[in-house]
Each structure stands twice: as structure tokens, then as C-alpha cells.
Amino acid sequence: MQKIVRCTAFLTLNLFLRWPVWAALWLAGPFYLFQYLFLVYPGSDSNLDGYYPRRLAKSWLFSKKPTIGGIISKGPGGRGLVLVVPDTVRDFSRSPLTRTAVLNRLRRTSRSIGAGTIDLAGQLPGIYSRSGISLSQPFVTDDKGTVFCVMETLNEAIKKNCLDRKGLKIAIVGVGYVGGLLFKALKHDGFDVTGIDIARTRREIALGKTGRAVLGAADIVIALTPNGSDLLPYLPYLKRGVIIIDYTRPRIRPESQPPNMAFYKVAVGVGAVHFQPRLWGYLQNWIPGCAVEAMVTAATGDFNIRSKEEFNRQAKELGFFAHLVR
Numbered sequence: 001m002q003k004i005v006r007c008t009a010f011l012t013l014n015l016f017l018r019w020p021v022w023a024a025l026w027l028a029g030p031f032y033l034f035q036y037l038f039l040v041y042p043g044s045d046s047n048l049d050g051y052y053p054r055r056l057a058k059s060w061l062f063s064k065k066p067t068i069g070g071i072i073s074k075g076p077g078g079r080g081l082v083l084v085v086p087d088t089v090r091d092f093s094r095s096p097l098t099r100t101a102v103l104n105r106l107r108r109t110s111r112s113i114g115a116g117t118i119d120l121a122g123q124l125p126g127i128y129s130r131s132g133i134s135l136s137q138p139f140v141t142d143d144k145g146t147v148f149c150v151m152e153t154l155n156e157a158i159k160k161n162c163l164d165r166k167g168l169k170i171a172i173v174g175v176g177y178v179g180g181l182l183f184k185a186l187k188h189d190g191f192d193v194t195g196i197d198i199a200r201t202r203r204e205i206a207l208g209k210t211g212r213a214v215l216g217a218a219d220i221v222i223a224l225t226p227n228g229s230d231l232l233p234y235l236p237y238l239k240r241g242v243i244i245i246d247y248t249r250p251r252i253r254p255e256s257q258p259p260n261m262a263f264y265k266v267a268v269g270v271g272a273v274h275f276q277p278r279l280w281g282y283l284q285n286w287i288p289g290c291a292v293e294a295m296v297t298a299a300t301g302d303f304n305i306r307s308k309e310e311f312n313r314q315a316k317e318l319g320f321f322a323h324l325v326r
Contacts, residue, residue, distance in 0.1 A: 006051065006277060006280075007051060007052065007053065009277075010051045010052070010067075010069070010084075011052075011053075011056075013068055014062075014067040014068060015061070018067075021068065025081075025112070025113045026112045026113065028113070029112055029113045029114040030114065031114075032078075032114045033079060033113070033114075034071075034078070034079050034080060034081040034113055034114070034115045035077055035078030035079060035080070035115055035116060035117065035298045036077060036078065036080045036081075036115050036116070036117035036118065036119065036294045036295065036297075036298045037080070037081050037083055037106060037109060037110055037115050037117070037118045037119065037294075038072065038080050038081070038082050038083065038119050038121065038290075038291050038294055039066055039083045039084075039085065039102070039106060039118070039119065039120050039121060039124070040069065040082060040083070040084055040085075040121045040122075040279065041084070041085050041086070041087060041088065041089070041092075041121065041122065041124070042084075042086060042088065042280075048086060051069065051084050051086070051280075052086050057086035058086065062085070062086050063085075063086060063087060063091075063098075064085065064087060064097070064098050064101040064102055064105070065085065065101075065105060066083035066084065066085050066102060066105050066106060066109065067083065067084055067085070068081070068082070068083060068084075069082040069083060069084035070082040070275055070276055070277050070279075071275075071276055072273065072274075072275055072276075072287075072291070072295075073272070073273050073274050073275075073276065074273075075270055075271050075272070075273035075295065076270055076271075076273075076295050076296065076298075076299040076318040076319065076320075077117070077294065077295040077296065077297070077298030077299035078298055078299075080291070080294065080295070081113070081115065082275065082279075083106070083109070085102060087102070089122075089123050089124075089127065089226070092124060092127045093127055096131070099127070099128060099131060099133065103128075103133075106118050107138075110138055115138075116138055116298065117138050117140060117294050117297050117298045118138050118139045118140070118294070119139070119140050119142055119290060119291060119293060119294035120135070120139070120141075120142065120290070121142070121288065121290045121291070122249060122290055123176075123177070123226070125141040125142055125143065125177065126176060126177030126178065129141075129177065130177075137303045138303075140293045140294055140297050140303065141293070142289070142290040142291075142292075142293045142294070143177070143178055143181050143293075144293055144305065144308060144311040145289050145290060145291070145292030145293030145294075145296065145311075145315075146178050146182075146247070146289035146290055146292075146293075147178070147181050147182050147185050147289075147308060148268075148289065148292060148308075148311060148312050148315050148320070149247075149266050149267070149268050149288075149289030149292055149322070150182055150222060150245060150247055150266050150289065151182070151185060151186070151189075151312075152268060152320070152321070152322040153245055153264055153265075153266045153267075153268075153322045153324060154170075154186075154220065154222070154245055155322075156264075156322040156324045157220070157243055157245065157262070157264050157324060158220075160324060161243065161262065163219070165190070165191070167192070168191065168192060168219045168220060169192050169194070169217055169218050169219050169220070170186060170191050170192065170193040170194070170218060170219070170220045170221075170222065171193070171194050171195075171196055171214050171215055171217075171218035171220070171221050171222070172186075172193060172194070172195045172196065172221075172222045172224060173196050173198065173207075173211075173215070173221060173222065173223050173224060173225055173231060173234075174196070174197075174198050174223070174224035174225050174226075175195035175196065175197055175224075176224070178224060179195060179224045180195070182222070182224070183195045185308055188308075194214050194218075196211040196214055196215070197211070198211075198225060198230075200226075204230060204233055205225055205226075205230040205231075207234060212234065212237050215234055215237045215238055216237045216238065216239060217239075218238070218239075218242060219242060219243065220242070220243045220244075220245065221238065221242060221243070221244045221245070222244075222245040222247065223244060223245065223246050223247060223248050223252065224247050224248070225248050226248070227248055227249070227250060228246060228248040228249075228250055228251045228252035228253065228256075229250075229252070229253075229256070230248070231244075231248070231252060232252070232256055235258060235261070238261060240260045240261075241260065241261070241262075242261050242262075243261070243262045243264065244261060244262065244263045244264070245264055245266060246263055246264065246265050246266060247266040247289070249281060249288075250280075250281045251265055251281055262326065263326055264324055264325065264326055265286075265323075265325045265326075266288075266289060266322075267282060267283075267286035267287065267288060267322075267323050267325060268286075268287050268289070268292060268320050268321060268322050268323060269285050269286065269287060269320070269321060269323050270287065270295070270318060270319045270320045270321070271319055272285075273285070273287065273295075275287075283325075285323075286323060286325070287320075292315060292320060293311075295318075296311065296314055296315050296318060296320075299314075299318055300314055302314075
């Protein structure tokens, strides 16, 4: 029922009220109602159903066209406008037309409504980077925000479980664009961390024998797989009491979580900021890591924060904290 209500509201707004709403946003541009844009995409068919009927999703009505998905209430950096495209990671990876069309539309939207910062969710910054497209101002790449959120969740989980950082073995499952940066950050902070590469097959991700052995020895596993379900076949290799930091979307479903393991979803909060409506798979006051960098950049006006340490300092000064939700 919730999906039907969301989908009906989304279609009403973006089909029947589309032009009046965009005209109102354009007319309100000089008043700077929105300071940043946050683009999301469906991570699965289930996510897609929360916005678009599947038959319409790939049609000319929606494909490659960022449409309004909600707002982020005013907080550090101001107020955000959530935009949604039905195109998947595969579409962005394989189609230069999709990548170019979406960027161009985002730039036009930013100029027309006066939003000075644009953030791309999830894997999109990495896809553009691998395609040779440099995302410069007003775009932020969200890597520092994501690393900040994962590390804040990790540190809070260590505190909550009264663990000694010394001697902890950490495994990162998925050492891609974000995973590689996180690996370096954890090494820099003195953690014993090992990265596990993944290979996508038709039905699941594949880990080699070495990867399974690393999982079996880990005290903490950070899941950076495309979907939470990707990790499920490998849970039997984990030892009892292991802590799993879940940065997958959609997340590892609670009913799939073994009782002898502790699962923590990566999501931070700041003040009373919330999404309306909530992102699919999140609570209203959960801010995904990929939105944090847009908010920090919009608040500071600094698109050139180079170091992780400086970004983390600014994020903490603005009040960001880990929810540490199980």
C-alpha cells in the first residue's frame, strides 16, 4: 500500500503537475528556496516501484530526465531538492547518452532555481570518473561524505560494543571507487584492514577463496556491495559476534540478519533535518553518506576541501553524527 501511495503521488506531481511545479520553481529561483540538488536512482526493482510504474520508467516520459522526488528540510547548507531518475547503474555505465543527458539537465535545473551545489548519489560519481568525465563545481563527488559516514558508524559501533581498536581485523567487501578511499582512510587511522574485490555474476557477487578466508577472520565487515542481498551467501563464513557495517542499498533486510551477528546501517543525522518523503529504505531523519558532502559544501561554500581530516572536522562542527541503527 505504501508503494502505491508513493507511486501515485510521484506520478501526479511529475505527469499532471509537472509544468506548473517547474514554472513555480523557476519563478522562485531568485529567492533561493533550494541551495543544493540531490540526485538519486533506484537501486533495485523494489526501489523503482516506490516511484515509477516499471512500464513507464524506461519510456521517454522519464528516462534520462531528473524528476522531483521530494525535499530535504532546511539544515546546514540550507534546503535540498531531491531529484530522481529511473535509469540504473547499468544504464549509466553503458550509455554515454544517459550520462551526458542527465548532467546537462542537472546543470540547467541548478541554474534555473538558484541551487549552487549538485550531488550524485551512490555509484554515479565513480561511473562518471571511470568514463573520463570530471565532475567540477557545482558538482560534488560525495566520496568524502561517504567515507566520513562509514567511519563515524564504525567508530560508534566500536564504542558501543566496548571493543579495543588494537588488534581488530576489518574486511571491506567491495573495494571500488568508495571502497578504495575508505581502505586508505582506515589504514591512515591505524586499523588492520583488508579489502576484498568482488566480481558480478548473473545472480550474485563472487568472492575467491582468499576473500572467504578474510571474511572468516574478520571482527568487523564493511559491506559496500551494490545490494544487501549480495552478501547473504557469504554470511555462513563469518564468525559469531562479528559486526557488519552495512552501506548497501537496499540494505541487508532485518529478517535476513543472523541473530549472532550485529548489523549497523550507515546513516547519519544532523539537527532536525529530514527527507520528505523519506528515501526508500531509510527513515526520514537518516541522511545517506552521499548527501552529506552536498550539505557540507553548501554550508561552507568550499568546493576544494582536499583532506579527509579537514572535511571530517567541518562535518562534525556542523553537527553531523552517526545514528548507529541496527
